[in-house]
Amino acid sequence: MSSLIKMTLVLNLLHLLFSTASVRSNQSVLPIRSFKIGENATYDCIDINKQPGLGHHLLQNHTIQMKPSVSRHELKNHIENNKSYSKKIGCSDGTVPILRISNEYNTKAQFFAEKYLHPLTGDTPGVHIVGVRSRAGPYRGVEAWYNGYKLSIERNQASYSEMYIGSRLNNQVNFIQAGYIINPSFFGTDQLWTYGYFKGKDGKGCYNTACDGFIQVSRKIPIVQPININPGDPDWSRWSIHEDKVTGNWWLTQLIKNAPSVDIGYWPKELFNILNKSANIVGVGGIVRASQNSSPPMGNGNFPVGTRKNSAMFTNIEVLDSNYSSHKMDHFPTEIIVDSPQCYNIRIGKVQPFHRTRLGFFFNYGGPGGHSCGV
Template sequence: MALVMNLLLLLFSVALVRSDQTTTPLKSFKIGENVTYDCIDIYKQPGLDHPLLKNHTIQVKPSRIQLNSQIGNNITHKNKLKCPDGTVPVLRNTKEFITNVNLFAEKYVHPQSADSPGTHIAGVRSHAGPYRGIQAWVEAVDLKIEKDQASYSQIYLGSGVNQQINYISTGFMINPGFFGDGRVWSYGFWKGKDGKGCYNTACSGFVQVSRTIPIVQPIAISPTESSLLRPFIHQDKNTGNWWLTHLGPDEPYGDIGYWPKELFNLLDNGANMVGVGGVVKASPSGSSPPMGKGTFPDGGRRSSAIFANIDVLNSDFEQSKINSFPIEILVDSPKCYGLRVGTVKWYIRTRLGYFFNYGGPGGNSCGV
């Protein structure tokens, strides 16, 4: 159980992305203060510098997996990127940020230990693998998070054997201490062979393919409607690589990139576990931040944050609702956070499938 919980909580070793400063960008986009993307030659991107990828051949497109769903994400970006042909966007950051996040990652490798109190979760998971993928509508919410706190919404999959862990997650994060602002950011995380891994492209490993959708970017939150992203982590049936796709109206299949199979030693035949949920990290003083919309799931489905249309790919790459398999509900601090499985069938003009509301206000008595 401890191993699985550590899988869930590994995302708090947050790192930021950077471009390889030895590679001259063909073009750059500055979309805000301290937010610049460099368009790097796809074959010279920093992700390919990983020692396990010396002989890796880039996979330009995944072997398509069709999903049965009527709608994707509704998030639009005010500053849409479009790098020139043959290049991909990589977020630029300072050496100070990289140093800070590396220290943070080292300290919080096992966040349930005494070195990292105040990590709390509210979500569901299933151990009935192997699984080949997971997707869900994830709601992005603008919350006030202090500089020394963090709040996340994630989907994930992984396998653990004899203290070894392989793990991939994606979703939204608010982490002012590292991004330098309180905005919502999309992200991706991996942990593979020898316990190595990181967020986004802070270190080598993730292969960016999309010219327009970087793995990490600030999200514009709508003040009048739910901001939903539909991320999809899935194993390629032909290559074994693990793809990250955003399913939405602008690009029905927005294939961002992938984590090559060479990075992992426990995911060749799928993942043993999948899950979704919210996670928070308290400040050193013990004050826990809000999760979801900052409200308990006590009212209607719109009053608290939601995960909806949660589907998995089984061992044969067939799509099923996650509740077609045995699931476990996780709420480790009911004083501060909650979860309620939904019962209605319709939402935002389409079928919800399996969904739940979650979240809470946090506070100073949420426990360790």
């Protein structure tokens, strides 16, 4: 039986198993306002105190934190975005934008949460990783400029550009990841999306606001949204995942050049058991999931050769140490991950001190994928 048929059967079974659970709390609450910004992207402005994230069984007594105890807004950004920041969504005070989801979407979220790709554990068949990580924690956060591209991805493939922070103890893992994703089987389109994901103390994980856990706080920028770009054009973002100094919650902040930065929301500390007091692993890079016959492109589909604009990039990569002090990632012991060099690779950047573009610690990465990437 082919992997495609197996996946279809599993998705159908999950649809039956989770048909009751798929009635989301945001769908039972009358939205104050709705925004449609794309064919598969309608957002409902939901009472912040009735958002789906609060339905998690570990958050029954949770009090929403409206902003971080210490702002990351003072960071200076040095990469010019290819487009200016524009407001697409604007929910009123006391409400937050939640992506409207269908039963089918929720079923797929459950499936892909169970099969989620992450670089904290051992090798997974059909998964390939390129990037840089450090396992010399404790750490309080990670942040980077990075770009995403529109790619040609088959239905049963996925390609991510991500930053992550997590902890591993024996057979347990807790982690948080955020960045860009192309996953046609999940979203129903080969469009580029922003995303966030966590795996917590009960061994279960969740994408975005598709199930309980993440607390959306921003009225303007949701954790998940489609990015409309032309093939070959990069979309730049700078996101920060950082532990709150007072509450221990893990915040996701988008830092925007020439505009106020936005605290999108957070994953409460109650969700974690080995990530509730710092993390021991941080990393950034690309990751792909192959279909039965081939692996998809990573980054912008190019190997990191030529100028730094020819391939995908992570730059200004910074890590918060145990004292919440920010350092370039190479301040810590780092390791390079390349598990399929015939299909994907990495090139660590070098910038002369007199260079007027302050890229900090950066690297180019990616590749075309193909039929010979291995397992």
